[in-house]
Amino acid sequence: MATVEREGGSLYYEVHDLTPPWLGAPETIVFHHGVGTDAGIWSAWLPVLAPRYRLVCFDMRGFGRSHVPGPGFAWSFELLVGDVLAVAKAAGAERFHLVGESLGGTVALALAARHPGVPRSLAACSASHRGGSIQRVRQWRAFIAQNGVEAWSREMMALRFAKGAVAADVAEWFHRTQSACSADSVLDLADLLIGTDLSPELPAISCPTLLLAPDASPFVPLALPVEIRERIPGAELMVFPGARHGLACSHGRACAEALRDFLARRAGA
Secondary structure, eight states: OEEEEETTEEEEEEEEOOOOGGGOSOOEEEEEOOTTOOGGGGTTTHHHHTTTOEEEEEOOTTSTTSOOOOTTOOOOHHHHHHHHHHHHHHTTOSSEEEEEETHHHHHHHHHHHHOTTSEEEEEEESOOSBGGGOSSGGGHHHHHHHHOHHHHHHHHHHHHSOTTSSOHHHHHHHHHHHHTSOHHHHHHHHHHHHTOBOGGGGGGOOSOEEEEEESOOSSSOTHHHHHHHHHSTTOEEEEETTOOTTHHHHTHHHHHHHHHHHHHHHSOO
16 A cells, blocks of 8 residues: 655555566556546456456545545646556556556546557556547536435446346445545546547557447447447457446456456467
8 A cells, every 4th residue: 555646646556466476577457447436446356367467556536545636626637647657657667557447448548549658458448538428427517416426326326237236245335435435526527528539549559458348338338439449450349248337346357357368368468
């Protein structure tokens, strides 16, 4: 457990290295979660990948144990990309595999396009490149103003997970974590995402790219990851039938296994 100082405040991160000593210098995977959660969302991924990789998880700015800005903060994708690079550098990884879910996936796409020599590979889960196409997000501000973050979280749970998709204790953790979020962080990042279109930048992504997509996300229609795949040379798309937006949590182990196999095939690891 550690922190790195960034513009506006500190970022909390954890390094998990359970690789055996005979592996040599293991490559690093950096994980970036999305709005409403924290680094705990990757819990089911870690046991699958830990035998082979150093794993770096951090609470993105505005959530969990990282700095939470107040109203009027100047959010930007340049800032969020810089946060990832700062965490990776602090963890001792100049180059790394990058995994992002939801907004974290959008940040990962931006980083891979703007810093092509840095990511060894990219995996984006439940991610969009065109925020204006994301459904329902525009309704959040009025709903939270009227009902509060806890009520918003309860509404979100059915949109993130199909009935029975996660165990009761996992659902309770997710709702509790989501309910504790800063409304300013949630709403200001939603506005940032809505105004974003990375379409022109995607062809610049040159690292091996894996897209993990639910086919029933109420926010990101399947047409969006299909479009991303078409714009990134050599990108692969894996679709999870019946999954909703919280794919990284509800199907964490299956996603991690898909990533492990992808890295073995495409990233030389």
